[in-house]
Amino acid sequence: MKNYNKVIQDIVRSMLEAGLVEEVVAFGQDPASVDILPLFITEPQDAEKVVAISYYPCSLAKLVALYGDKDKKTGMVLRPCDARALVELAKRQQVNLENIYTVGIECYGVVKDRAGNNEIYVFPGDMEIDGESKPLDEDMLAPGCLRCEYPIPTMTDVSFRLEPKGEVSVTANTEKGKEILSAAKISSTEGSPTDISAIKERAARWQEQDFGELMKMEPGERLKYWLSQFDKCIKCYGCRNSCPICYCSDCYLEPGRMLIEGEEMPPEKLFHITRLMHVGDSCVNCGQCEAACPMGIPVSKLYHMLYKELSPLFDYEAGFDLDSLPPVSSIRDEDLLKTGVELD
Amino acid sequence: MAVEQKQDFEPRILGFLCNWCCYAGADLAGVSRFQYPPNMRVIRVMCSAKVDPTYIMKAFLSGVDGVFIGGCHIGDCHYIKGNYYTRRRIMMVKKVLEVIGIEPERLRLEWVSAAEGAIFAEVMKEFTQQIKELGPSPLRKELQGSKVAK
Numbered sequence: 001m002k003n004y005n006k007v008i009q010d011i012v013r014s015m016l017e018a019g020l021v022e023e024v025v026a027f028g029q030d031p032a033s034v035d036i037l038p039l040f041i042t043e044p045q046d047a048e049k050v051v052a053i054s055y056y057p058c059s060l061a062k063l064v065a066l067y068g069d070k071d072k073k074t075g076m077v078l079r080p081c082d083a084r085a086l087v088e089l090a091k092r093q094q095v096n097l098e099n100i101y102t103v104g105i106e107c108y109g110v111v112k113d114r115a116g117n118n119e120i121y122v123f124p125g126d127m128e129i130d131g132e133s134k135p136l137d138e139d140m141l142a143p144g145c146l147r148c149e150y151p152i153p154t155m156t157d158v159s160f161r162l163e164p165k166g167e168v169s170v171t172a173n174t175e176k177g178k179e180i181l182s183a184a185k186i187s188s189t190e191g192s193p194t195d196i197s198a199i200k201e202r203a204a205r206w207q208e209q210d211f212g213e214l215m216k217m218e219p220g221e222r223l224k225y226w227l228s229q230f231d232k233c234i235k236c237y238g239c240r241n242s243c244p245i246c247y248c249s250d251c252y253l254e255p256g257r258m259l260i261e262g263e264e265m266p267p268e269k270l271f272h273i274t275r276l277m278h279v280g281d282s283c284v285n286c287g288q289c290e291a292a293c294p295m296g297i298p299v300s301k302l303y304h305m306l307y308k309e310l311s312p313l314f315d316y317e318a319g320f321d322l323d324s325l326p327p328v329s330s331i332r333d334e335d336l337l338k339t340g341v342e343l344d
Numbered sequence: 345m346a347v348e349q350k351q352d353f354e355p356r357i358l359g360f361l362c363n364w365c366c367y368a369g370a371d372l373a374g375v376s377r378f379q380y381p382p383n384m385r386v387i388r389v390m391c392s393a394k395v396d397p398t399y400i401m402k403a404f405l406s407g408v409d410g411v412f413i414g415g416c417h418i419g420d421c422h423y424i425k426g427n428y429y430t431r432r433r434i435m436m437v438k439k440v441l442e443v444i445g446i447e448p449e450r451l452r453l454e455w456v457s458a459a460e461g462a463i464f465a466e467v468m469k470e471f472t473q474q475i476k477e478l479g480p481s482p483l484r485k486e487l488q489g490s491k492v493a494k
Contacts, residue, residue, distance in 0.1 A: 219446060220445065220485075225445070226444045269405055274398050276440060277398070277440055280436070306440060306443045328436045331425060331428040
């Protein structure tokens with residue numbers, strides 16, 4: 001089990017030792033406690049705290065955008081959803097990808113919570129709890145992960161694949177990735193690509209289940225459902241604060257912006273609808289909003305549902321190509337030739 | 345009975361008209377004495393791209409039955425490319441309406457030039473009729489008693 005961590009720790013350590021990066025942002029486990037915490041590591045000896053455990057308490061891309069230094073060479077250990085969020089933030093000029101070296105972990109889902117602080121690893125068909133192999137329990141996974149169809153971090157410089165029984169294979173995706181691997185003296189394994197058909201099947205099944213039942217409703221019923229969900233809101237701003245796509249420093253939803261009144265509970269329905277409109281076109285389905293919500297509003301379901309509607313409409317996949325800009329706030333060349341009120 | 349009620353129902357429509365084209369088109373429709381239903385309240389905006397999606401949702405949450413947005417034809421925008429943005433935004437807002445459970449047909453974007461008074465009147469007739477057929481906005485019923493619905 002420790003082998004999973006060891007390869008990643010080696011890479012983090014050698015990136016720091018070789019001077020490739022000045023700091024590394026990754027999740028680590030403090031030996032004194034069992035909590036998984038985001039770490040900003042600058043000393044090579046601290047690399048041993050980094051873990052690859054299947055649990056993702058917050059978005060590292062958001063942390064780097066908020067607290068990172070754009071001019072500092074930074075390394076990051078990321079899951080695919082967070083790597084996509086990082087690309088989306090780069091499109092919005094919040095991070096400088098040229099200075100970021102990303103190491104991605106292939107991810108087949110993370111657990112909702114680590115009851116008893118177990119060490120859990122999730123694989124396509126099974127999972128490992130404290131070293132014991134068990135069949136995959138879908139109830140333990142975060143709801144967003146069940147709908148996720150992007151388990152491979154192709155947009156990162158180096159990607160890792162963890163396999164049952166402690167096997168690890170490493171692939172360099174870019175020139176920067178090769179630099180990282182040569183610094184760590186690890187050879188890139190050009191193994192067979194991971195079979196993601198099981199993940200795609202699971203994603204399709206859960207999307208059908210989560211979205212299908214809502215879309216089958218009459219519009220009025222669906223509206224009633226969402227309004228009753230919005231009524232649970234206590235306006236803690238948790239969803240906004242945890243969302244990697246929500247990047248504005250001066251947020252529209254603050255009381256001073258004349259849209260949402262302060263000291264009003266639950267907030268006006270516009271609170272959720274505005275957030276939906278602002279992130280819907282680029283939602284990476286990381287599920288942080290829903291995990292942050294103390295009232296259990298299925299917000300990530302709502303945003304992901306809109307994203308899945310908009311993605312084919314605008315022919316846009318969030319988080320992959322740095323050159324394809326957010327579809328609602330940018331226009332493309334082919335728009336100029338179309339004269340109708342819709343693009344098709 | 346239900347059909348009768350629908351016929352009696354007078355929809356409230358909010359229109360955002362671009363100063364340079366659609367507003368002038370509406371003006372021309374008035375000056376030329378073209379008849380069209382008086383259900384729309386107009387807000388003049390300098391460009392259709394000024395219409396933040398939030399305005400549209402605020403209008404629906406305030407109890408209007410339909411929202412109309414009028415802009416210049418593609419290529420005619422006074423600000424060169426405002427209506428290209430409008431087009432993408434309205435496509436997005438229509439999906440938002442669909443996802444949260446409001447009929448997307450309640451929102452309509454149309455290009456009307458300053459010379460198209462007759463077309464403006466025609467579009468108004470059509471849109472008002474469409475909203476009449478859809479009936480009152482479901483939000484009106486849902487938000488009754490709360491302070492936004494008047």
